[in-house]
Amino acid sequence: MTKPRTKVLAAVLASTALLLGACGGTAGKDAVATGGSFQFHSPGGQQEIFYEPSERSPVHDFEGPSVVASDKTVKLSDYEGKIMVLNAWGQWCAPCRSESDDLQEVHEYALKHNGTVLGINVRDFNPEISRDFMRDNGLTYPSIYDPPFKTAAALGGVPAAVVPTTIVLDKQHRPAAVFLREITADDLKPVIDKINAE
Numbered sequence: 001m002t003k004p005r006t007k008v009l010a011a012v013l014a015s016t017a018l019l020l021g022a023c024g025g026t027a028g029k030d031a032v033a034t035g036g037s038f039q040f041h042s043p044g045g046q047q048e049i050f051y052e053p054s055e056r057s058p059v060h061d062f063e064g065p066s067v068v069a070s071d072k073t074v075k076l077s078d079y080e081g082k083i084m085v086l087n088a089w090g091q092w093c094a095p096c097r098s099e100s101d102d103l104q105e106v107h108e109y110a111l112k113h114n115g116t117v118l119g120i121n122v123r124d125f126n127p128e129i130s131r132d133f134m135r136d137n138g139l140t141y142p143s144i145y146d147p148p149f150k151t152a153a154a155l156g157g158v159p160a161a162v163v164p165t166t167i168v169l170d171k172q173h174r175p176a177a178v179f180l181r182e183i184t185a186d187d188l189k190p191v192i193d194k195i196n197a198e
Helices: 003-025 096-110 125-137 185-197
Strands: 032-034 049-050 061-065 072-073 085-091 114-121 143-145 163-170 174-177
Touching: 049 061, 085 096, 085 185, 096 114, 096 185, 125 143, 174 185
Parallel strands: 061 143, 085 114, 114 143
Antiparallel strands: 032 061, 049 174, 061 072, 085 163, 163 174
16 A cells, blocks of 8 residues: 555656756746755655654745746745745636635734745746736735746655645744645644744
8 A cells, every 4th residue: 555655656756856857947037946955755645744843854945036026036035034834826726716815814814923924826827817816816925926836846846736735834944734735724823823832
């Protein structure tokens, strides 16, 4: 039973590497990753993974153009010392659309608890559609425009095929929780509280 799951995970990670490799020659405003040491894995294909502080290691820093203001660059390192709720999303993705209200609620909650939500907009190759989605849904949290999901490499190779993906980073920008599924505010608020209590 373990072997097929291992093969499936290996195939997903291999396809992620191929996807990232195919986009590797693109220059300009694509998201860029540097530094870090976290390596993603999903034991037994789990959709929720939690890391105790002793098990955590930092992710690579990354940056990219803002979805809302394409002339502005957003960097993970801009939020040093903050809890980060990273969410890979696309307006084409039904679960992403469904969870957007929850993410806005989490963003407002996180702002009061030393954190923020940072979106990573993937596979939306028309930035205006992404901007319209954010405006129409009243989403005020920052979001990086990253159609090829290059930031997946910075995040230890999270599967680019799994959207939405939400990763909660602690104040040292180490993954504390990973959700490979649609989330709710009730999923994320306790994780933020737990990190703040550490």
